[in-house]
Amino acid sequence: MADATETDARAVGFCPERLERIDGWMRRLVDDGKLAGLSVTVARRGRTVFGRAHGLSDIARRTPFTRDTVTRIYSMTKPLTSVAVMQLYEAGRFQLDDPVSRFLPEFSAMRVATGGNRARIETEPARRPITIRDLLTHTAGLTYGFMEATLVDAAYRAQGIDFLSTEGTLAGMVAKAAQAPLLAQPGAAWNYSIATDVLGHLVAVVSGQEFADYLREKVIGPLGMVDTDFFVRPENMPRFAANYVYDRERRLTRFDDAVDTVFARPPAIASGGGGLVSTAADYMRFCRFILGRGELDGVRLLGRKTVALMLMNHLDGDLAAMGTPRFAETSYTGIGFGLGFSVTLDPARAQILGSPGEVAWGGLASTAFWIDPSEDLAVVLLTQLVPSSALPIRRELRVMTYAALVD
Template identity: 70%
Template sequence: MDVTVRAEAVAAGLSAERLARIDGWMDRLVGDGKLAGLSVTVARRGCVAYRRCTGLADRERGTAMAESTIVRIYSMTKPLTSVAIMMLYEEGRFQLDDPITRFLPCFANQRVLTGGTRGKVETVPAVRDITFRDLLTHTSGLTYGFMESTLVDGLYRSEGVDFQTSDATLAEVVERAARLPLLAQPGTAWNYSIATDVLGHLVAVIAGQPFGDFLQERVIGPLGMVDTGFHVPAEKVARFAANYGRGPDGALTLIDDPASSRFAAPRAICSGGGGLCSTAGDYLRFCQMMLNKGELDGVRLLGRKTVELMTANHLGGDMAAMGQPRFSESSYEGIGFGLGFSVMLDPARAQVLGTPGEYAWGGAASTAFWIDPAEEMAVILLTQLMPSSTYPIRRELRVLTYQALVD
């Protein structure tokens, strides 16, 4: 750890010596062949207390992991999309309990799965329409095709409900989803889903401009997130990390080469649920805006009360009380969900260090962030390994970060 960061750590109420334990943890992950490379950023009280990169962003080319490395953040896109739709909420364009059929009539007269087989799906009418709040809290009854656990997941795959690889438009894929049954009655169960992609389409419909343009003009640009976007331009591909999985022998294997990646060219769909690439520095600017209750460097995206509403728990309890089996981006016990973020309710029940009111999320390639308003702290973990449940690195980093608080 350099002298500057050591001094910043002490000023921010963190032990530099205890933070240095993160060094050994990072080096072991790379040395043991679990990760090709990773970066960790810890900010507190407006300054960076710890920032380190180790290993390789691209093993095949020998490119080191660096602060400027661009990675696929996948579902860490969701919080930015949630901010975008809430900016329109602040303009009085809709209320949280408004049915989305007000803007998307294709979601009228939905059906809800009750059983059956792929050849004969059994459904009943939805008792009410999906609302904006349902989408923001993942209680809409929508799902993801990659879950591969229900009949509806299978229908998503067969009907081309895929916002990552489809050549169709955002509107067309949303309309495909609207024709399929819901997993549960709206508002009754937490189920991770394409809901945030639907929110991206709602942004486009309500604002009257393409979702990607709105996000760039109203969120990414004003925050100065200069390396964040839905594709990596040719002049930046040299900084774009490779993405890895694990082969049959457990060794790292390349699954997405940066030079030939679909992220290296403009995408047919700007996926609000998982389409962005970004850097540690860029994402820290987003986190600091949230910590500042909606403002950064004189630019205000949201009002203080809106941020407080977004980061409160909107479920009846924790996710374990109303959700599917444990999902890799978060544990369920002791964790609630707000408008675009998971929310820590009870660290003892979650069985990990943390603070009630801390909010967070992660991405499919093992990236993660969390923001702790009480401790005035934000932490960002970037790497590129799929699936994100391969190793418990998010929980391990939580312990290593919180044990360093000494004030």
């Protein structure tokens, strides 16, 4: 998928005038003070048909937001970690239905919360082991402490279970997580969670390499994602964006600085669930790899059947059918989940333009991507605003992009 100019839009089935609506939308978001800056990249049939950036990556320093601005992608790290897991699966190191306790014995005797209070959570034994597939699909019964909705969430906070922590080790944090009760029985419900961070540790144990080293050597490096890492290298710091949040008056205020930031140095814990920084060009390379069914620029990292399996829905129905999700980087109805991505099952039920089989995910700072194999289409949206629920920009961009398709 070689880059091309935007004048090629018509040649690959886009109406240039309709695509141009995206530019006006981007400008309004910046002019209205809703975002400091953002970039959008759209590619189809091997050509980049739209690539723009507007606004500032750092309001205080007046740094422009450009297409090579480095951003925190948070949970858009998860699909890369899932690729690492599937590489080891292809190598015969485990089966997807293997108990994770085969490799991480700390998960051997899990218990599931049934009630109680913060002083004492009542539990029962897990009815079956957590499998590797459960971790890939967020059906393991794990959670996130930031949810602040259940006793188990509170237990995570009390025990300091946080894979973006500046202290500790990956192995130590996973051990803490295994000591907490599960939110639900393994396989019974879909709950967004630290599961992909646990998978990062699984990669380390199975491969015999530090997780960050494995991901760099086996995924990030071969894909040519030159600006993607668990921290911002010194030479890239001038391109790093600040991160923003709204104050009570809905004005942008700094959440994390572009210079005085933990991302300026290697982290204590390489978070497979949310630790990477990246650029629009780098993440589009990852999307191209998925569209290439495991191959990019002659380099194959996964077999085509493995990628096809990752892009299938592995749930019994959509997210809404798997209990009542408390948070996701997607809507619930009409959306399933594969091995590392959400999967569109029914655009009509999801009430959004799209295609069955489209995969996607987003990050805490309102970043997002989606890949539509049936349309040979990929889109990457980068900005820096937390939380990702602050604005409906992902849905708006999706509508404008699909509305510009004319063949």
